[in-house]
Amino acid sequence: MLKYILRRLFYSIFVVIAVTILVFVLSRLTGDPALLYLPELASEERVEAFREAYGFNDPVLVQLGRFMSGAIRLDFGTSIWQKVPASDLVLNRLPLTLVLAFFTMVVSLTISLLIGILAVLRPQSLFDTLVTTISLLGVTVPSFWLALILILVFAVELGWLPTSGSGTWRHAILPLTVLVWGPTGYLARVVRTTMMEQLSAGYLVTGRSKGLAEARLLARHALPNAAFPIITVASAQFIGVANGAVIVETVFGWPGIGKLTIDAIQNRDFPVLQATVFVVGIVVVLANLALDLIYSAIDPRVRLARD
Amino acid sequence: MSVMRRFALACLLLSLFVSLIPAQAQDPSQLVVVIGEEPPNLDPGEGTIIALNTYRNTYEALVTRDAATGEIIPELATSWELVNPTTWRFTLREGVSFHDGTPFNAEAAAWNINYLFNPDNNKHILGNVPAGTTATAVDEYTMDVSTPEPFPVLPRALFFANMASPTAIQADTEGAFRTMVGTGPYILKEWIAGDRIVLEKNGNYWGDAPEIDEVVYVWRNESSVRSAMVEAGEAHIAAALDARDTSSGNVVAIDISETHFIRMDLPNPPLSDIRIRQAICMSIDRQSIADRLFGGYASPATQLIASDVVGYNPDISLVRFDLEAAKALVDAARADGVPVDNQITVYLSSTAGDVTIQMMVAIVQWTTEIGLNLNLEINEAARHRAIARELPPPADRLAIFWGQHGNEVGDAFGTIQGYYMPGGIHSTGDDQAFFDMYAEASQLSGQERQDALAEVLLYQHENVMATCPIVHMKFIYKLADGLDWQPRPDHLILAKDVVLSQ
Numbered sequence: 132m133l134k135y136i137l138r139r140l141f142y143s144i145f146v147v148i149a150v151t152i153l154v155f156v157l158s159r160l161t162g163d164p165a166l167l168y169l170p171e172l173a174s175e176e177r178v179e180a181f182r183e184a185y186g187f188n189d190p191v192l193v194q195l196g197r198f199m200s201g202a203i204r205l206d207f208g209t210s211i212w213q214k215v216p217a218s219d220l221v222l223n224r225l226p227l228t229l230v231l232a233f234f235t236m237v238v239s240l241t242i243s244l245l246i247g248i249l250a251v252l253r254p255q256s257l258f259d260t261l262v263t264t265i266s267l268l269g270v271t272v273p274s275f276w277l278a279l280i281l282i283l284v285f286a287v288e289l290g291w292l293p294t295s296g297s298g299t300w301r302h303a304i305l306p307l308t309v310l311v312w313g314p315t316g317y318l319a320r321v322v323r324t325t326m327m328e329q330l331s332a333g334y335l336v337t338g339r340s341k342g343l344a345e346a347r348l349l350a351r352h353a354l355p356n357a358a359f360p361i362i363t364v365a366s367a368q369f370i371g372v373a374n375g376a377v378i379v380e381t382v383f384g385w386p387g388i389g390k391l392t393i394d395a396i397q398n399r400d401f402p403v404l405q406a407t408v409f410v411v412g413i414v415v416v417l418a419n420l421a422l423d424l425i426y427s428a429i430d431p432r433v434r435l436a437r438d
Numbered sequence: 439m440s441v442m443r444r445f446a447l448a449c450l451l452l453s454l455f456v457s458l459i460p461a462q463a464q465d466p467s468q469l470v471v472v473i474g475e476e477p478p479n480l481d482p483g484e485g486t487i488i489a490l491n492t493y494r495n496t497y498e499a500l501v502t503r504d505a506a507t508g509e510i511i512p513e514l515a516t517s518w519e520l521v522n523p524t525t526w527r528f529t530l531r532e533g534v535s536f537h538d539g540t541p542f543n544a545e546a547a548a549w550n551i552n553y554l555f556n557p558d559n560n561k562h563i564l565g566n567v568p569a570g571t572t573a574t575a576v577d578e579y580t581m582d583v584s585t586p587e588p589f590p591v592l593p594r595a596l597f598f599a600n601m602a603s604p605t606a607i608q609a610d611t612e613g614a615f616r617t618m619v620g621t622g623p624y625i626l627k628e629w630i631a632g633d634r635i636v637l638e639k640n641g642n643y644w645g646d647a648p649e650i651d652e653v654v655y656v657w658r659n660e661s662s663v664r665s666a667m668v669e670a671g672e673a674h675i676a677a678a679l680d681a682r683d684t685s686s687g688n689v690v691a692i693d694i695s696e697t698h699f700i701r702m703d704l705p706n707p708p709l710s711d712i713r714i715r716q717a718i719c720m721s722i723d724r725q726s727i728a729d730r731l732f733g734g735y736a737s738p739a740t741q742l743i744a745s746d747v748v749g750y751n752p753d754i755s756l757v758r759f760d761l762e763a764a765k766a767l768v769d770a771a772r773a774d775g776v777p778v779d780n781q782i783t784v785y786l787s788s789t790a791g792d793v794t795i796q797m798m799v800a801i802v803q804w805t806t807e808i809g810l811n812l813n814l815e816i817n818e819a820a821r822h823r824a825i826a827r828e829l830p831p832p833a834d835r836l837a838i839f840w841g842q843h844g845n846e847v848g849d850a851f852g853t854i855q856g857y858y859m860p861g862g863i864h865s866t867g868d869d870q871a872f873f874d875m876y877a878e879a880s881q882l883s884g885q886e887r888q889d890a891l892a893e894v895l896l897y898q899h900e901n902v903m904a905t906c907p908i909v910h911m912k913f914i915y916k917l918a919d920g921l922d923w924q925p926r927p928d929h930l931i932l933a934k935d936v937v938l939s940q
Contacts, residue, residue: 166823170485171843172856172863173565175827181560212478215614223631279662286670294666295658297633384658386632397789399820 132427136420143416147409154408155198155401156191163187164211164399185211198405207409208402212394217402220391221410227297228380228387229414232372234307239314240365247322248349251330262319269316278309278382295384306383310376314368321364325357332356358429366422373414467651469933472664472673476632476657479615482600482607483554483561485846487929491677492655494930495637496537497600497620500528500547501593505926505935508746508848510594514542514601514621520883523588530579534644536603537625544575549604551583551596566595566847590883591748591849597928598846623648623934637933648934668916674938675923675931679914680793681733688917691735692925695744696844696911698736698794700784700801701857703837704866704904705830708778712903713767714810718838719757719906720764721804728909731793731800735914739907741895742843742853746927749850749891754899757906765808772809781811782836787822790840797908798840812838827863839864842911846928850891851880857905858898867904872897 165181182188186197201208207217250262285305286294296302329335330353338348377389388407395403475488482497500515515528534542551573554561570586583592606619618626623645624637637653656673658664664676665683679689700718708714724738740754772778786798795816802812817825826839841864845853854876856862875897879890898904915925920939926932 162820162824164820166820166827170562170565171823171841172852174863177557177560177564180557184560210478214479214481215612215616220631227632279660282663282666286672287666290670294670294672295663296656296672381659382663384633384656384663390659397819 136424139420139423140416143420147412147416150412151202151405151409152195152199155195155405158396158399158401158404159191159194162399164401167398168211202405202409207406210403211400212398213400213403217400217406218410220403221388221406224386224388224391225410225414227385228376228389229373231303231306231310231376231379231385231387232369234303235310235314235372235376236365236369238307239311239318239368240361242311243315243318243322244361247319248326248354250319250323251326254327259323262323266316266320266323269312269314269319272312274309274313274378275382277312278305278379281305281308282382295382297385302383302385306376306379306385309379309383310372314365314372317368318361318364321361322357325360326353329353329357355429359426362422362425362429366418370415370418373411373418467938468654469650469652469675469936469938470654470656470667470673471675471677471931472656472658472667473677474657474659474661474664477635480618480626480629481561481615482550482602482618482620483559483563485563485566485598487678489562490929491931492635493600493618493620494622495624495653495933496618496622496626497602498622499599499601500530500596503597503848503926503928503930505924508927510597510848514547515593518593520590521582524585526583526585526592527576528581528583530581531644532579534621535642536606536621537619537640538603538606540603540605540619542601542621543578544581546604547581547601548573548575550601551581551599553604553607554599563598565852566598567592588881590881590887591847591851594748594848597848624653627652646934650933650936650938653933665916668918671918674918674921674936676916677913677929677931679916681735681914683916684733684735684914688919688921689914690917690925691912691914692927693737693744693746694844694911694913694927694929695747695846695848696842696913697739697742697744698797698840698842698908698911699739699742699905700838700840700908701864701905702839702866703831703835704868706780706834706836708771708776708780708810709782709836709838711771711776712901713771714776714778715903715906716757717764717767717771717808718805718810719903720760720767721808722757722801722906722908723759723804724756724908725759727797727800731797732909732911735912736909737912739910741899741907742857742905743845743850743895744910744927747845747848747850747853748888749854749895751892751895751899753892754896761804761807768809778809779811780836781813782838784812784814784838784840785822785825786814786816786840787819788816789819790842794840794842801908829863829866831866850895854880854891854894854898858902865904867902869902872902 163182165178169177169181186194205218209215210217210220213220246262250259253259282294282305285292292304293302335348335353338352376387377393379385380387380390391403392407395407473488473491477488477492498513500513501510502513503509504511514531514534516531518526518528521527530544530547536542540546553559555564555567555571557564557569568585568587568589571583573581573583575581585592601621603619606617616629623640623643625640627636627638629635635655639648639651661680661683665679667673668676669687702709702715704710728736728738738756740756741751743750768778784798784802786795798814802814805812831837843853857864858867859865859873859876876894879887879894882890913925913929917923922937923935
């Protein structure tokens with residue numbers, strides 16, 4: 132197993148490097164930040180001086196070489212706008228996003244498993260219809276709209292929660308609610324569908340005919356077999372949120388990596404963009420590795436295939 | 439108990455639990471201001487609205503502006519005079535020190551001027567004064583500022599020159615600008631990046647001691663959230679609101695020096711024909727744009743600068759919205775052989791905002807109705823600026839550019855040089871009489887300067903019409919109940935001017 136993990140990590144290094152270089156080249160092809168950074172009426176001389184000072188007049192390959200020599204030492208340069216090391220900015224913001232992503236998935240998985248399984252146990256019931264409706268709303272309701280409605284209701288009208296910001300657990304409730312909403316709707320649908328397939332599978336019919344309790348059948352047999360698609364979807368959702376819940380971070384003033392990334396893209400703050408891509412790339416690699424390990428823990432066949 | 443009942447009970451208990459949490463209480467000695475963006479750094483050389491909003495309780499400048507009239511008045515300088523055509527002498531306030539104890543004197547002030555306007559430091563405000571502007575200390579509290587050419591509006595331009603402690607700036611060897619050591623009534627207490635900036639009262643302030651002990655700046659991108667923060671009692675002042683967030687609460691607005699306009703490439707037909715440019719300007723219903731699109735928080739514009747800027751000409755009349763007359767001008771040009779059917783591209787930045795996009799769509803529609811052939815092209819901000827700065831324009835380019843212009847310095851020289859004069863970043867004109875007129879006006883000062891620059895702008899309006907002003911903007915704030923404060927045309931939110939009731 133250790134050998135497998137090390138091999139995966141080794142290959143992942145190349146993936147992260149390739150993505151980082153790709154983003155480097157693509158971002159340079161779109162121009163440089165001089166015109167965004169300087170005032171509207173800045174003279175051409177000032178624009179040129181800015182480009183010269185930041186090395187944007189050098190050929191892309193020269194810039195790439197300079198970038199790579201720094202990146203090897205995890206030095207992505209200094210943010211053009213914020214004037215501090217880009218890696219510091221990213222590493223300071225990442226935990227806040229990861230916290231949101233982690234709790235989003237914990238809450239989302241818990242709720243979706245609960246309501247998905249209960250819906251399967253009572254097909255065509257009022258509860259099943261309710262779950263289907265919630266799933267549909269979860270997938271379709273725009274998070275921007277939901278965020279503003281929640282702020283108006285729970286912060287402005289009821290005064291129960293802060294409108295926005297960070298620093299205490301109370302600040303996290305509304306952002307989490309918005310973030311949980313989408314994945315829960317999606318996951319509940321997946322849970323319901325996959326569990327429905329499992330409940331009609333032959334091995335469960337055999338189990339029932341042998342007199343096994345329904346709860347045991349569900350927990351020990353149906354759920355592990357249904358787990359693959361659920362975990363796959365959940366991990367994709369986690370990676371999505373970990374990459375930066377841009378809308379939620381923007382609306383709620385949550386200082387995570389999503390807002391930082393969008394600002395870096397809009398302002399062409401290349402050092403921050405590079406650092407973000409690198410760090411998020413590592414998060415994605417680790418998440419995928421964790422996913423593989425979970426697969427093999429659930430299903431011995433995966434483990435055997437690897438060995 | 440059924441599953442549904444358990445679920446309902448759990449929800450009820452959760453609601454009760456959350457309802458027991460008290461809302462964030464407001465500290466009467468603390469002022470919370472919510473603005474749109476976090477300042478990227480605390481560099482005294484920044485001149486953006488975000489920087490102005492945040493810095494000016496801590497940094498001060500030699501001059502400031504009268505909140506009501508916009509006139510330049512003393513701050514760290516007590517007086518100034520022109521000692522020769524290229525030298526201004528400033529007498530500085532005595533008994534002032536920076537927050538780190540460094541004395542504020544002529545040496546410190548001159549160091550700041552030389553630091554802020556050194557091209558090698560490439561500060562945001564560098565272009566506010568002529569290249570080569572330098573300062574020298576004459577004695578302890580007298581400083582001379584020299585410009586390579588006469589620059590009558592230097593005191594006005596120095597409004598943006600924040601005086602920072604030379605000791606603190608020199609100690610910041612990384613150039614990170616995470617601290618802010620000025621002479622103002624508030625000292626930087628902490629900056630929690632991404633979350634807040636906290637200022638505390640300066641016990642040694644040279645002026646009247648401020649009433650409020652602590653000022654907290656937070657930032658939210660969404661206007662609706664900023665508005666909600668005031669309504670929820672989390673903030674006292676929400677700045678830069680959209681018109682759609684003004685339906686409730688204590689809303690105040692003020693005219694600012696920000697103007698939406700379009701500017702036209704002049705070299706190629708049909709835009710080279712002034713009748714076409716006049717027709718385009720006549721086909722813009724400015725009043726409807728101000729009322730309907732900007733919710734009344736804008737006013738029709740007659741020129742690129744606002745009424746508090748030196749050179750504003752009140753005699754320039756609003757171009758009337760008259761599609762029939764505009765169509766007649768286009769038809770007359772067509773009859774004279776002007777290729778009015780040539781396609782003209784209207785360039786717009788994607789960061790302009792949805793209201794501006796609606797405005798430009800309306801303008802394209804109106805100009806189509808008068809027989810011109812316009813199409814809208816939206817580009818991301820840097821691309822938009824790059825295309826707009828392609829001067830002289832490519833031989834076959836027929837372009838109109840949307841723009842939003844703010845003359846923060848308060849004198850028309852920057853506007854005229856940038857948009858109408860040769861070498862201007864957005865200028866394609868070739869009217870020598872106009873150039874001569876401005877060259878003469880730019881050397882004047884006082885009322886003579888006002889009158890001459892106003893004449894220059896009138897000439898531009900009547901004989902050149904390279905730009906069509908659309909609307910002047912208002913800056914909208916929402917205030918907490920019991921807060922006594924008047925907004926300023928220069929955007930500053932000075933905590934020392936705010937009175938909070940208990």
